[in-house]
Amino acid sequence: MRKKKTYGKSSFLLTVLLLVYIFPFFLVLINSFKSKRDVVKNPLSLIGEEGFCPENYLLALKRMDFWNVFLNSLLITVVSVLLIVLFSSMTAYLFARCKWKINKLFFSLMILSMVIPFQVLMIPIVSVYGSVLHVLNSRLTLICMHVGFGVSMGTFMFHGAIVSSIPLELEEAAKIDGASRMKIYRSVVLPLLKPTVVTLVIIDSLAIWNDYLLPSLVLVKKELYTLPIAAQSFHGDFSSDYGLMMAGMVMSVIPILILYFILQKHIIEGVVAGAVKG
């Protein structure tokens, strides 16, 4: 009897909290379907006096150059994440199995570097790659940088997984059968690392997809924009047309929300695993 009562209380409290947490999204959604005048008049009403206004979305789609920007973000995220997973798992495998001095040195450097915040590196990055080498304004440069920032944590996590969960005997058996190191990596080690791959893909994809500061420093040309920069520039252009702007904001979060809806369980597990290990 008593137990049921406390659950009721918790349930009630949770529902209230949930509404508070979700309310901002709800407000954005209802206002994205209103005309400019209606938003100014009453941002709290469900539907504006001038009626339901889905035109905001069509206009935002065009003005934001949405599909182009979306593909940019997708391309940059997918390529960066694939390269991070590939490179860092290979490096971790070498570091875990060959205790050479140079490996130890670089592994310690990578671990130490994980505490350095981006703000310490952004000014020299712009100086070196902008003023000295002139390679900014390219998707390839941005991808290389994302990889550079991502491999440390990747190597660290794969190293942990290899040391703790891949039995050496398995590799030795493959070696006796005549497999080269590359072959062992590809057909023995990598398949066993699948859970870590999933974790890393999730945290890196979220981080790279939502990253603003680095892309905003690297990509200045409009046709190269990623979603966060496009949202920023869209906000600058239409900051007084709230309905349109909210439609733009909704569109820039929808891709990731759809993904979350499908992969919810993996994403939540991945984020926790990443935080606890990193």
Added chain:
Amino acid sequence: MSISKKSRTKIKNTGTFLVFAGPSLFFFVMTILVPLVYGVYLTFTDWNGISREKNIVGLENYIKAFGDVKFWQSLLLTIIFTGIAVLLVNYIAFHLARLVTKGVRFQNFYRASFFTPNLIGGVVLGYIWQFIFGRVLVAFGKSLDIGFLSKSWLSDTKLAMAALILVTVWQYSGYMMLIYIAGLMNVPKELLEAGKIDGCDEKACRKYIVMPMMISSFIICIFLTITRCFMTYDLNFSLTEGNPFGSTVMASMYVYRKAFSEKNYGLGQTEAILLFVVCAFVSLMQIYFTKKKEVQA
């Protein structure tokens, strides 16, 4: 014979190293080590980001940085912001985690929903909340005649800071909640039962069993919130842009502007490094003092 064999293994090992570690180390060195070293070099120059020559000015940037009152003000503001946000985030996150591990119906749905703000980047979140603070809350306040809501929070120096804290708490509490949930699940059930037999009620159990067993979760969460809050840029930039009257310019934004707007790369980089040193010191102190409380089951 033996020498050639030795050198053959050496060549083979170098090849292995280049294939397996080469690509990632190349990108690592180019994006982290090179800029790091170059950044330290920049702190000894007066470079403006454009001109060809950089003059070596010795320690002048460090002296200037220590005398830059505005920088220290922004750092103080960052510390206050971080202090309040870290306390609120972790308090709320811990209690959310408790609520969603009791076995309430739909608890997975609640967990997923509280985490949602973390899927969205700081820039977009900032614009969403700018609209809410600037338009929705004002309309709400005016229609009900609530004094402190009928003017936009973002145009008041103190309330703009409160708005930043509120959005940060709203965002990170769902994230930290997930880590606390993992911690709560790891508290051994036997301990709780033993506690109950010894006459602990729920509160006492929490204080004497659950919290001490979860110290490592607290260390992780507090560390993550401290470092994230210290380095806040996206949200600061999109929600308040440092306004009103520069009252919400936090350290990251100050450094960014010093370098890229005022074209003072040397001083900006010096201050960025100082910011990092302060942040690292604070988070290490936190780990040191919290670790002392750690217990074994």
